[in-house]
Amino acid sequence: MTDKIDIKSDTNPVKIQPAKSSSNSHKSARNRIYVRAVQGLFQTVRRRIGFLFMAAFMLLPWLQFNGKQAILFDLQNQEFNIFSLTLWPQDLMLLAWIFIIAAFALFFVTTFIGRVWCGYMCPQTVWTFIFIWFEEKIEGTRHQRMKLDEQPMSNQKFFKKALKHTCWVLFSLHTSLTFIGYFSDIANLYIDFFTFNAGFWLSFWVLFFTACTYANAGWMREIMCTHICPYARFQAAMFDKDTFTVSYDASRGENRGPRSRKADPAILGLGDCIDCNLCVQVCPTGIDIRNGLQYECINCGACIDACDGVMDKMGYQKGLISYTTERILEGGKSHIFRSKLVGYGIVLIVMISLFANALLTRKPFDLDIIRDRNQLYRENFDGHIENTFTLKILNKSQQDRVYQLAVDDLADEYQWIGEQKVLVHAGDVASIPVSLVVAPEYLHEKKIDFYFVITMRPQDGEPVTLYEESRFFNRFR
Ligand code: SF4
Ligand code: SF4
Known part of the structure; x- marks a missing residue:
C-alpha cells in the first residue's frame, strides 16, 4: 500500500495522506484515544454551535402548534407535520429536494472550507464531545484518565467507571427518547416508556437507539469518522488548492525541537514548532496534523487552539497551525471565486429556488x-x-x-x-x-x-x- 493517496480534481490536485503514528502517541495499547481538553477561539465557537444544535434537537419536539406537536413525523399515518405544513407520501418529491439541497450545500461548504460540518455540527462529533465532557468531569484530565486505566480495579476505579457509564447510558436514553419523539407523541412516549406501557416496537426502537448512541459516542468515536462515514472518503474530490483546511505551516515550524523560552531558535537551527505534541493530544481523531493533510482530519480546529496557546507562551506569532489553503502555504494567493465553487453555488441557488417554488405552489x-x-x-x-x-x-x-x-x-x-x-x-x-x-x-x-x-x-x-x-x-x- 502506498502511503500517499493522490486525489485528483479538475483544476488542482491535492494530496491527502493517511495518518502516520505520532512519535509521542496519545493512544493506549488498545488504541483508545485520550483526548486532552483545550480552550481557545475555535473550541468556544464549536461548543456554542454544538450547544445551539443540541438545544434545538432537544426542544423542538416539545413545541406545540395549534394544540398539536409542532414537528411530528407520523410514520404510522404517513404524514409529516412541520408547524402548519403537512407532507404526505405524495409530497415525496419535496423531501427529495431537501436531500438534494443538503447534498449541494455540503459540496459547496466542503469546497470552500473543508470538513467544517464534521468538526462543528455533525451529531457524531457533538455527542462525542459531550461524552468526553462526562469522562473528564468524572475521571479527570487526560493524564488522570490514562493512569486510572492502567491501575488494577479498585473500589474508587469501579465507582468512577460505573458513574461514567451510568451517565453515558442515561444521556443516550434521553437522546433516543428525544429522537423517537420526532416520530411519536413525545409527552406520551416518556410516560409510556417509564411506566412500561410503550409496547414492544416502541420500546425496542428506544433501546436500539440508546445502544447506538452509547456505542457511537462512548466507544466508537473517531472510528465512525475515519472508517465508516463515507463523507471522509469522497470529501477529497471536492478539495482543491484554494480550500481552507486546518494545516501546519511546515516552512515556519521545521526543524521542530524543544528549547527554552529564552533561546533563539535561529541560533539553534530550529523552526517555531517546539515539538510539545499538544496538537496531537487534543486531536479527537488521533492524528498529527504536522504530517500533512489527512482524510481523518475533521477540521475541528482543536489543534489550532492548542498550538496558538503554545505560541503565546513562547512569545511567537500565532498561526503555526491555522485554517489556510495549500496555495497560501506555497506562498501564492488564494482565489475564493473559482469555477468549482461558483458552480456549486449556482446549482445550490437554483435548487433552493425550485424547492421554494414547489413549496409555495403546492396545493393543500x-x-x-x-x-x-x-x-x-x-x-x-x-x-x-x-x-x-x-x-x-x-x-x-x-x-x-x-x-x-x-x-x-x-x-x-x-x-x-x-x-x-x-x-x-x-x-x-x-x-x-x-x-x-x-x-x-x-x-x-x-x-x-x-x-x-x-x-x-x-x-x-x-x-x-x-x-x-x-x-x-x-x-x-
Ligand atoms: S502544538 Fe504547535 S508547537 Fe506543539 S507540537 Fe504541535 S505544532 Fe509544534
Ligand atoms: S488535526 Fe486538528 S483539526 Fe484535524 S481533527 Fe485533529 S484536532 Fe481537529
Missing part, C-alpha cells in the same frame, strides 16, 4: 381519479351514456375543508350523479363515487378528454382550484 389537497375498470361505459334505459368513477380527495391541510366538485370540457349538457359538495376532515381521505351521464347527441367522439375540477374556498383566503384530467368513453360505433 389532492384529487385521485379511479375509473370503474369493469365497465368503461354503460348505456342506461334512456340510451344515455354513463361513466363511473371514484374520486379520492386528500385534505393535506390541518383544518377540516369543504370541496366543490365539477367537470370541465365534457359536453354542453351532462348529469352528475353523486355528491358535489364534500366535507373532508383534516388529514383525511374521502372516497366519492360519481357517475357522469351524457345524452348521445352531445357526444361526437368515441372518447372525450375532460377535467374534474375541485375547488376549496377557505374562510380566510383565496379559493384554490385543481384540474385533474380524465377520459369519458362513448359507445364504440
Whole structure:
C-alpha cells in the first residue's frame, strides 16, 4: 500500500495522506484515544454551535402548534407535520429536494472550507464531545484518565467507571427518547416508556437507539469518522488548492525541537514548532496534523487552539497551525471565486429556488381519479351514456375543508350523479363515487378528454382550484 493517496480534481490536485503514528502517541495499547481538553477561539465557537444544535434537537419536539406537536413525523399515518405544513407520501418529491439541497450545500461548504460540518455540527462529533465532557468531569484530565486505566480495579476505579457509564447510558436514553419523539407523541412516549406501557416496537426502537448512541459516542468515536462515514472518503474530490483546511505551516515550524523560552531558535537551527505534541493530544481523531493533510482530519480546529496557546507562551506569532489553503502555504494567493465553487453555488441557488417554488405552489389537497375498470361505459334505459368513477380527495391541510366538485370540457349538457359538495376532515381521505351521464347527441367522439375540477374556498383566503384530467368513453360505433 502506498502511503500517499493522490486525489485528483479538475483544476488542482491535492494530496491527502493517511495518518502516520505520532512519535509521542496519545493512544493506549488498545488504541483508545485520550483526548486532552483545550480552550481557545475555535473550541468556544464549536461548543456554542454544538450547544445551539443540541438545544434545538432537544426542544423542538416539545413545541406545540395549534394544540398539536409542532414537528411530528407520523410514520404510522404517513404524514409529516412541520408547524402548519403537512407532507404526505405524495409530497415525496419535496423531501427529495431537501436531500438534494443538503447534498449541494455540503459540496459547496466542503469546497470552500473543508470538513467544517464534521468538526462543528455533525451529531457524531457533538455527542462525542459531550461524552468526553462526562469522562473528564468524572475521571479527570487526560493524564488522570490514562493512569486510572492502567491501575488494577479498585473500589474508587469501579465507582468512577460505573458513574461514567451510568451517565453515558442515561444521556443516550434521553437522546433516543428525544429522537423517537420526532416520530411519536413525545409527552406520551416518556410516560409510556417509564411506566412500561410503550409496547414492544416502541420500546425496542428506544433501546436500539440508546445502544447506538452509547456505542457511537462512548466507544466508537473517531472510528465512525475515519472508517465508516463515507463523507471522509469522497470529501477529497471536492478539495482543491484554494480550500481552507486546518494545516501546519511546515516552512515556519521545521526543524521542530524543544528549547527554552529564552533561546533563539535561529541560533539553534530550529523552526517555531517546539515539538510539545499538544496538537496531537487534543486531536479527537488521533492524528498529527504536522504530517500533512489527512482524510481523518475533521477540521475541528482543536489543534489550532492548542498550538496558538503554545505560541503565546513562547512569545511567537500565532498561526503555526491555522485554517489556510495549500496555495497560501506555497506562498501564492488564494482565489475564493473559482469555477468549482461558483458552480456549486449556482446549482445550490437554483435548487433552493425550485424547492421554494414547489413549496409555495403546492396545493393543500389532492384529487385521485379511479375509473370503474369493469365497465368503461354503460348505456342506461334512456340510451344515455354513463361513466363511473371514484374520486379520492386528500385534505393535506390541518383544518377540516369543504370541496366543490365539477367537470370541465365534457359536453354542453351532462348529469352528475353523486355528491358535489364534500366535507373532508383534516388529514383525511374521502372516497366519492360519481357517475357522469351524457345524452348521445352531445357526444361526437368515441372518447372525450375532460377535467374534474375541485375547488376549496377557505374562510380566510383565496379559493384554490385543481384540474385533474380524465377520459369519458362513448359507445364504440
Ligand atoms: S502544538 Fe504547535 S508547537 Fe506543539 S507540537 Fe504541535 S505544532 Fe509544534
Ligand atoms: S488535526 Fe486538528 S483539526 Fe484535524 S481533527 Fe485533529 S484536532 Fe481537529
